[in-house]
Amino acid sequence: MKGVVGIVAIAIALIGLCGTVMANPPIVPPVQYEQFCEAHKVSGTGIIDVSTSVIDKKIALEYFDTMAGDGDIELDQETAYSQNSDKLKRNISSVNGSNTAALNLYQTKKMTYAGETPLVGGKLLNSKTFYGGIGANIQEMFSVNELEQDQTAFFVSTTPNQPAYNIRPEDLPGILKKAGRNTDAVEALMTDKNGIYNPAHLVGLETKQSFNGTWGTDATWHRIFYKDVKAHEMFTGVFEAEKLIKFHENPVPERIPVPCEGIDC
Structure with missing residues (x-):
């Protein structure tokens, strides 16, 4: 992580920042945080029906992962979710220079499948704008008779639960706003007390696969009257x-003018 001279003094000076109407600061995690983890290794032949879903309005997360088929499968999968990002630390090749990063959701999957009946499934990872997310989502869809896949999905939307320099997470959005374009200061502020960087807001998918069938992805990032990003790919055959798909928004919030601001009513 980059060193920042005088960051403690900056943080203390900025804690008293007045509240303003701001867009998309990182979400403050709840004190009574919740966690979920599932890990399994499966090898065999037969009917397959696997699904995982996580919907959490407190951290603006929607996640669905499902597949069904009838054939030969080997599956090694871990799904971990934590409202407290300080507790979920993983290394991802495309995040934080491959160094350890703090996350709210992490799923890694290694899988092979072969069968006359197609393996049909998909994945959705969504940062829900209505609940404080950035409005970005990634979808994967497939219907394949043969598949080898190595995939990682990741998501983070919250502040560190225990930021460095004894800053309260409730104060962090205001301090980040004052840090503004000082990227070194922002990076230091988004680092927890143990020195682990939190890259919120971040939505991403890394995937490698060879397949016989149909496989594709859709990625969108939309904000009403402001932004519309779309990326679509679909392949049918042997490929x-x-x-890599990543959506990242700098955690420094911007002030949004309030409708009728300055009008006494």
Whole structure:
């Protein structure tokens, strides 16, 4: 992590910042945080029906992962979710220079499948704008008779639960706003007391696969009257594909003018 001279003094000086109407600061995690983890290794032949979903309005997360088929499968999968990002630390090749990062959701999957009946499924990872997210979502869809896949999905939207320099997470959005374009200061502020960087807001998918069938992704990032980003890919046949999708928004909030601001009513 980059060193920042005088960051403690900056943080203390900025704690008294007045509240303003701001767009998309990182979400403050709840004190009574919640967690979920599932890990399994499966190898066999037969009917397959696997699904995982996580919907959490407190951290603006929607996640669905499902597949069904009838054939030969080997599956090694871990799904971990924590409202307290300080507790969920993982290394991802495309995040934080491959160094350890704090996350709210992490799923890694290694899988092979072969069968006359297609393996049909998909994945959705969504940062819900209405609940404080950035409005970005990633979808994966497939219907394949053969598949080899190595995939990682990741998401973070919250502040560190225990930021460095004894800053309260409730004060962090205001301090980040004052830090503004000082990227070194912002990075230091988004680092927890143990020195682990939190890259919120971040939505991403790393995937490598070879397949016989149909496989594709849709990625969108939309904000009403402001932004509309779309990326679509779909392949049918015999292919090898390696793909990275990431949406990241700088955690420094911007002030939004309030409708009728300055009008006494």
